[in-house]
Amino acid sequence: MDDRPFLIASLSFSALLTLLTVLAVLGTLAATRLAPDVILMGALAFLMISGILTPGEALAGFSNPGVMTIATLYVVAAGLKETGAIQWIAHRLLGQPSRLRQAQLRVLLPASGLSAFMNNTTVVAMFIPAIQEWATRLKLPPSKLLLPLSYAAILGGTCTLIGTSTNLVVDGLLQSERGVQLAMFELAWVGVPLVIVGGGFLYLLADRLLPDRQGALEQLESAREYSVEVVVEDKGPLAGKSIADAGLRNLAHGYLADIERHGRLLTAVPPDTELIAGDILVFIGAPECARELRRIHGLRPANGDVQKLDIAHHRRCLVEAVIGPDFAGLGQTVRESRFRSRYQAVILSISRYGRRLPGKVGTHRLQVGDTLLLETAQDFVDQYRYRKDFLLVSGLNDSTPPDFRKAPLAIGILGAMVAASASGLLSILEAALLAGGAMLITRCVPASKARRYVDLSVLIVIAASFALGAAMTKTGAAAQIAQWLLLIDGLAPWAALALVYLLTVVFTELITNNAAAVLMFPIAMAVSEQLGVAFMPFAVAIMFAASASFMTPLGYQTNLMVLGPGGYRFSDYLRLGAPLSLVVGITAVGLIPFVWAF
Structure with missing residues (x-):
């Protein structure tokens, strides 16, 4: 007997309205060109006006520590970019390779390493011109190198708490709802193996799976x-x-x-x-x-x-x-x-x-x-x-020359931020606030420019997504979805973890990675409660799954950045990204319960 009609009928009106709102948001994000921040703010307004959420509950995301940390890290990234610090590092790490295999290693290792501590978008933006120059000099198609660059940056970002905004978003949810805070390098137990496995896959197979195609450079x-x-x-x-x-x-x-x-x-x-x-x-x-x-x-x-x-x-x-x-x-x-x-x-x-x-x-x-x-x-x-x-x-965008004299200072500020947070001396937010202030005080980035680097649309998307998550928890919609996921009798925690991971990957390919993480968080918490197991493996699985956007250019900004320079088509992302996503998913789901036990 199918219990689903009964389960749907048993939903309260507010839960049903919340689910319809979430479905409307997902459909609009996937099928239209409307700005994500407009869509999410519209959903937030509807949930507040309909009485599902109070104004305080609807706007709680704007005061979440994870969101504020991301906003502050934009200023830190601005200091690194304005001083040319990333370019300064990249120039010393990249060098001048003579063969494709050398070029691949010089892309994968520095990109994944830098992305663990710096904004992925900034790292990829700095690497693209260097890789284009290699491709021309070595007579190599840039399509062999640029997509692996994006994937390496994504994988590297999973190694630390500040490596990607998704990690900070989920950490903020854990702090506000469960009173748990992750350490700076806690994710490295799974992140580093993912970089090794994923990087090895790219090194061995990217050349075979990617086409020989020239980039769409201006003639x-x-x-x-x-x-x-x-x-x-x-x-x-x-x-x-x-x-x-x-x-x-x-x-x-x-x-x-x-x-x-x-x-x-x-x-x-x-x-x-x-x-x-x-x-x-x-x-x-x-x-x-x-x-x-x-x-x-x-x-x-x-x-x-x-x-x-x-x-x-x-x-x-x-x-x-x-x-x-x-x-x-x-x-x-x-x-x-x-x-x-x-x-x-x-x-x-x-x-x-x-x-x-x-x-x-x-x-x-x-x-x-x-x-x-x-x-x-x-x-x-x-x-x-x-x-x-x-x-x-x-x-001309981004034409201001960097102030290279301050590059070592900017790198020193970043290092001090990481050290203060990793040692437990300060929280991530406190360390980021001090680092951002240091960038402004030392004039690594002027305040007027720092404001322009803060991406308000991304912050609005993340903060407004919290309202959807809160509504799903409050109305019982998340618990109901968890019941639907667990309809298979005797579902083992490991299988449930794989199911949550898979659903998060699907969401992150269709909508933004941060919105996918926020929407899946209450569902994952409900799954862990109904199974009677620890919630941490499920929260960490969301972190890794929401970042594992390899199959489309839309799920992650760095994938979109290399689309034109690499001359890629949508099918190229699927050809390399689908097997990489499978390899990364199996590795993550296999390792997470050993680090965070059920």
Whole structure:
């Protein structure tokens, strides 16, 4: 006899309404393009207005320690990025491999190691340009390396409590509902074996399972083309290196055209040419090429006017501006127009009809429609966006050069945060608050920039998801779902754990990983209570399952980041991600009960 119709009929009205709300949220997240924070806040408002939750219960997620820890860690990550600390580390760890196997190891090991302590998205963003350069130099398709990079970062994030926001979310739920707090490295008992097993799988099989496909890099012929000149700094890390070893041979958005050395022009320079201090390197490419060069330690702009800008180096950014009909210097040369003093900006290059203008920038006469590549202050876009001087003003994302001098300081702050938390001296939240404050006080990141790094939409999604979880617990909906899961007579705790893990994986592939964790938490707690076993194995299983998003590009942000650069299709994620998800799932479900007993 099927008991399900009876079970559904026995649900209270509030429980049924909660389940319908959850199903509506899941369906809308999976089937529409509405922003997740809008959907979750709508659900929160409905639960509060319908009387299922009180205002205090509905908004409790916004004061949860896990959510506040994630918000604070955004500031810590901002300090690491603004100082170039991650790039500084990556440059020393990645090196210049000569074969695919070497390249794979140099991706998997550093990416998983760094992601245990740093934001996964930031780590992957820093690695992508380096891997693209390898792929071009080694004649390898980037598709062989970029998806393993994302998967390695995901696996590495499971090793520590701060490695991924999902861990902090579940830890926050455990604190608020069960009075249990996990230690910094407690998850490493399962996380490290997962990195070894998953990393070994990727090392052995990624080459066979992934296609030979080129990335969707912008073609220079059809891009707005500029020439950008930079100087090799005295006593910098690039002086004495060859062009290839310095990583300058194959940038993602440009190429090295010439070198000006002691007044002589060297053209068609071979990759083994040794750089010397004072060399002026001439690059040609899309506007993003200038952004790439800004982030290479040991290069500075060659344009003399750039040095005269009364703007701190780490407060500058790159901007594209199209000259309008009311521009005051039409028909004048750049020098005659007094552009730098008038706009507090320096023209690095000029593009006309999509083609760069060769020669010295200062001698060109400016015309309507000319596109200028500028180095200027960060508020230039806001200041001139609606002025008639320019038809269009557009800032290049992430073009501010890092303040490399403070990279060791930022790494030291991160290390102190990890040490204080791991030793039990401070809680994760307390250590993160002190680290975030230290990043601001030492000016590793200005407060104005730190605000922009805090992703409010992610925090709203997580905090609003807590309302759904609270409603499922309060109305008995979670307990009812647990009964449905346990309809199989004599279900062993290990099998129930595998069932909870599997359901969490399905949810995290369809919706965000954090929302999946919050929705599954009350169900997992109800399952453990009905079985009469400990709740910790189920809570930890949710942590690992919610992070195990390998089968679609939508479940995890790093998967989406490599989609274009790797030239991937949805089927590529399934081909490599499905067996990896199976291997990781079997390993996790097999190990968790040995560490956290039933």
